[in-house]
Amino acid sequence: MTSLEANINFYETHYDMLRQWFLRPGEKVVLGDKQNRTCRFCGRTPPEVTFRKVAHAIPEALGNKSIESVYECDDCNEGFGRGIENDLGNWSKPTRTFARIRGKSGVPTLKKGGDGKGWRIEYCAEGFNITSYEDDPIYQIDEANRRISFQLKRDSYTPVAVLKAFMKIGLTLLPDEEVGNFQHLMSWVRSSDHSRRFADQCPIIHTFQPWPMPNDLIAAFVLRRKAHVTNYPYMFLVLAYGNEVFQVQLPSEKHDRALNGQPISILPFPTPGSPDPARYGPSKVRVLDLTGREVVKGEVVSVQVGYELAVHKAGLDAATDA
Template sequence: MDPIEYAKAFYLQHYTVLNMWNITPGVRVVLGSGDPQACRFCQRQAPEVTFRLKAHAIPEALGNKGMLSRYECDECNKHFGSTIENDLGNWSLPMRTLLRIYGKNGVPTLKNKRDGWRIECDDGTELRVSHNRIDSVFEVDEAQKLIRFNLKRGPFVPLAVRKALVKIGLTLLPEVEVPNFAEAIRWIRDPEHPNERMVRMPVLRTLRPGPMNGQMISAAVLRRSEHSGGLPYAFLILSIANETYQVMLPSPQLDPPLDAAPMQMPVFPAGLGQNRDSICAALNLSESERVVDEALSAVMSYGARIPR
């Protein structure tokens, strides 16, 4: 069977979509309702904690302007913003610029004063590169009409990036599922990162080449069907511009036991049916040591963006 068709059949058989959203500019969605408000992440209620700040269900840095949450208190909002979401922002920064993803203050600018280069997106459609030396930031392959950018990520802890992605999935869960993820909720708040019960599968990334709208986000939460034991209980599927992330949402009491056979399953086929040149990779987001100046190479054609 064709791999893409097999993946579609696999997820149709073994998983159910709990929630799905397509987030477009100008559309506002608010998750949660009712009083008194209670925080999903610290379990405290108003008036013990306040809910005055805008709590973005998906970080605003990733392009989310309109999907907010009513069940994240101001203290948790500030805590996540200064810890794991900061790591996610540093880790994702170069690709957010190249894919023209509108963050809090527009598409972020990349620059290096020492080497004299700058990459920015003034009008939201075209990248502008200023440089003193071409080889300081990119290389040109005139024969194949390709440009290879040589960039670096900001400082980040890989496992903190994973936690930030898991936190998105936990935010998008329907309320009835939250008790199944009590341990995961405690884990993402814990400053100590290692925990083998929570890191069972790699985060999977699918990259679709070609021009994409940097303002489009889609998200879904999948739950294992009742007859599909031996597989992870739940996943987040998050698509932003050209990238799709598949993130296991850990639920140790419902996931296969640690001594079970290795879990093997295909990549979720988001976008693959439209572009069979997509590139899939397992990301190393399981380490707890801080990473500085990790290299990132991104290749684009002259006429169409093909980041790799």
């Protein structure tokens, strides 16, 4: 059995696909009932709170222009936007730029400092446009393998806030009847006190697919443990955009109690294989450590891009590696 078959087999045996979406711009999905507004996050209803703003079920920065919910009030929407979603945006920006993900104002431009000096990477019609200065190189070119390695600085973020932002996406995508199983998680995700412990040890499995991927497709799945299974986590969100797949556990105080303290060994959710393994190599799976509760400043991320043409047009191949 190949590892892909093993992964498929594992999920067929232990999990049901509760919800699934393949989202492209132009397709609209609205979750919830506009006639019956209750905020899923704070429990409040009009007139105590308003529901005037569009609530993106997946942040717009990740390329989502399709899926909205009607059960996030303006207060919660603003709070998440200023808080954890800002952390997620900063943390994910380097790989989003290389995957050419279009947020609210197009593909983000990465630059060093705000004074116009130093390097700058932006996406334009012809591909990536990279400017740098010789005394401050930000990339190394490996001509034999047609790859460029970049060292990119991340904007400030708090790791556990990034984790909360992923879990908030999961909580938004849950069907109504499941929300009651996640009240502890709901309260933890809403809290701006990042020193509070709860789900900060829950793993995110990250799969990186180093070959060209569509930049406007988002896939989201909600997986629930089958009724006869007890020794695996109850609920997972799987979110895929660009070259990345994030598998996020959503811990339920009611249904995950039996797992307490036990090590869990789980296979990653299966992803389609490489179109050309010899050229791009296999997908890479790792567990993300987003447990940190202090602000991380000036972190450098290494990203590798395969290229086809001249250096100044690198990225047409758009294979990146965080």
